[in-house]
Amino acid sequence: MAKLLSAERLTAGYGDxxxxxxxxxxxxxxxxxxxLGRNGVGKTTLLLTLMGLTRLKSGNLSWEGxxxxxxxxxxxxxxxLGWVPQERFMxxxxxxxxxxxxxxxxxxxSIARVYQYFPKLEERKQNLGNQLSGGEQQMxxxxxxxxxxxxxxxxxxxxxxxxxxxxQELLKVIGELVRAGEFAVIVVEQHARLALTLTREAIVLDxxxxxxxxxxxxxxxHPETLDRLVAVA
Amino acid sequence: MKNVAGLPTxxxxxxxxxxxxxxLIAFFVFPKYLTLGSQILIAGLFALSLDLILGYARxxxxxxxxxxxxxxxxxxxxAKYGWGEPISGLAAAATVAAAVGLITSFLVVRGQxxxxxxxxxxxxxxxxxxxxxxxxxxxxxxxLSGVEMRPLFGVFAFGMDGRTAYVYSLxxxxxxxxxxxxxxxxxxxxxxxxxxxxxKRMPAIGVSVPRKxxxxxxxxxGIAGIAGALLAQTTQFVGIDTLGFPRSAELMIMLVLGGTGxxxxxxxxxxxxxxxxxxxxxxxAVYWQFWLGLLLVAIVMFARxxxxxxxxxxHRRWLRSRT
Numbered sequence: 001m002a003k004l005l006s007a008e009r010l011t012a013g014y015g016d017x018x019x020x021x022x023x024x025x026x027x028x029x030x031x032x033x034x035x036l037g038r039n040g041v042g043k044t045t046l047l048l049t050l051m052g053l054t055r056l057k058s059g060n061l062s063w064e065g066x067x068x069x070x071x072x073x074x075x076x077x078x079x080x081l082g083w084v085p086q087e088r089f090m091x092x093x094x095x096x097x098x099x100x101x102x103x104x105x106x107x108x109x110s111i112a113r114v115y116q117y118f119p120k121l122e123e124r125k126q127n128l129g130n131q132l133s134g135g136e137q138q139m140x141x142x143x144x145x146x147x148x149x150x151x152x153x154x155x156x157x158x159x160x161x162x163x164x165x166x167x168q169e170l171l172k173v174i175g176e177l178v179r180a181g182e183f184a185v186i187v188v189e190q191h192a193r194l195a196l197t198l199t200r201e202a203i204v205l206d207x208x209x210x211x212x213x214x215x216x217x218x219x220x221x222h223p224e225t226l227d228r229l230v231a232v233a
Numbered sequence: 234m235k236n237v238a239g240l241p242t243x244x245x246x247x248x249x250x251x252x253x254x255x256x257l258i259a260f261f262v263f264p265k266y267l268t269l270g271s272q273i274l275i276a277g278l279f280a281l282s283l284d285l286i287l288g289y290a291r292x293x294x295x296x297x298x299x300x301x302x303x304x305x306x307x308x309x310x311x312a313k314y315g316w317g318e319p320i321s322g323l324a325a326a327a328t329v330a331a332a333v334g335l336i337t338s339f340l341v342v343r344g345q346x347x348x349x350x351x352x353x354x355x356x357x358x359x360x361x362x363x364x365x366x367x368x369x370x371x372x373x374x375x376x377l378s379g380v381e382m383r384p385l386f387g388v389f390a391f392g393m394d395g396r397t398a399y400v401y402s403l404x405x406x407x408x409x410x411x412x413x414x415x416x417x418x419x420x421x422x423x424x425x426x427x428x429x430x431x432x433k434r435m436p437a438i439g440v441s442v443p444r445k446x447x448x449x450x451x452x453x454x455g456i457a458g459i460a461g462a463l464l465a466q467t468t469q470f471v472g473i474d475t476l477g478f479p480r481s482a483e484l485m486i487m488l489v490l491g492g493t494g495x496x497x498x499x500x501x502x503x504x505x506x507x508x509x510x511x512x513x514x515x516x517x518a519v520y521w522q523f524w525l526g527l528l529l530v531a532i533v534m535f536a537r538x539x540x541x542x543x544x545x546x547x548h549r550r551w552l553r554s555r556t
Contacts, residue, residue, distance in 0.1 A: 051437055077439035085437070091430045094423060102423035103438045148439050 004029045004184055010059035012049040019045040020208045030181035034195035034216055035188045036230050037205035043188045047154045051083050052076055082150025086157045088141040090129030097125040099140055100147050107149025114143045117173050135166035152184045192230045196220045204229045256403050267395035273507045274402040275463045280487045280499035282456035288493035289425045290449045293350050295481050296357025297457055302476030304330040304458025309377045309471035317383035323462050330458020331451050338450040342443050361476040377471040398467035409456055490532055492539030501540050
């Protein structure tokens, strides 16, 4: 059976500059991958490349066995790539509920089901996108991606800038979603240990290249390796 | 777009119901001003069509009169050559204007703000000159006369008192407004607001930006065509100025004056503009635009979002002061 997503020797960047070099990895349906590395090594660029928002210089990208290199971004999203950007990107003039209905596509996820996972959003459903706390914005960004009924959720630093208590709450929900295995997940996270506890496999990037790959559990068991790979020197 | 469960179908507020009673009251209170009234209603419909593309999709257009004029000439020519039935003439005008809108939309949606401004300006100029050249059909600068309308529903003739024209224009405006109101609250309308607030990110949530823009631009052109057709039918004349740049520019002023992105702003802006124009031109036929210009500057400086935006801000302040 074909992999859900397979990236082969991706070299990509912006304009003439190259950020990623020769990056390869695969994700199974329902699988989970932690994408680790220090600041500025190209983690976000890799997610942007999957969405078709960078300039891909060479390499292959296939989705359920079909080449998607030339597929425009909106088609990738429709095909099942659900991106939760780091900036969260709320619409100031849309309410919480409108954020969800504007992207809704047929599938197992409905507004009611999203509210089961994020009851806070239901309390806030008439609030506008710019009237939410950071944690609520993150929940809404994830909920909005779920409403597109993704087969692969791309989470870019979901815990960034959130209070510890919110992080715990969010971690619980994301953990449930990942373990349910309804869709695959790629998590980019500065807090490497959080990402590793959520996922089965991990790759570490450094200067745009993959410098380590293993089971997430394996990395958790060897903190000295993890520190060497991701800690700020 | 698929039907999405849980989408709010908002009820009409008291403000809205009150608003729509005003033109009905005006019909009885100002019987001598029904011609001006019809002009206001038609301008309001025209401004509404620009609000859909500018206020909701942020497509800046300085050539929207192109579609107004296409609608006006379509209805005018049909009536001149024997098809004087108003409703079908309106439908034909909407169809032709929407078709021209669809064809030109591919040029418009490609660029960004400044490009769009120039492309729409260019489309307007081209159509104006084309109508000017084809004077054997359009009457050129003399305009298209001999437009003869049959009575509405075979009963209500378009008379000198302007009663039929007023009621007809009001009914058409209201029906199109209801359509626009539903449209902007649909998932499609929400995605337009999303495009307005973050065009680059919309593809990442599965939205094809050009397609949505093409659809709304075509709808906007069709509605502008209806407005143009209404003018042709109620005045039984089509002037070449229906296609002209000043009409596009005035339209922009009306919409900015009233406030973009509210739908009601378009109607209020058109009404204020037309009434002021009428009043100021009576005071001084030469210098009336001075006061209009001053008002426009004052509005954009002190009331963000035009008259609607200013009124909403005042209302919020009043609510806050009570608590």
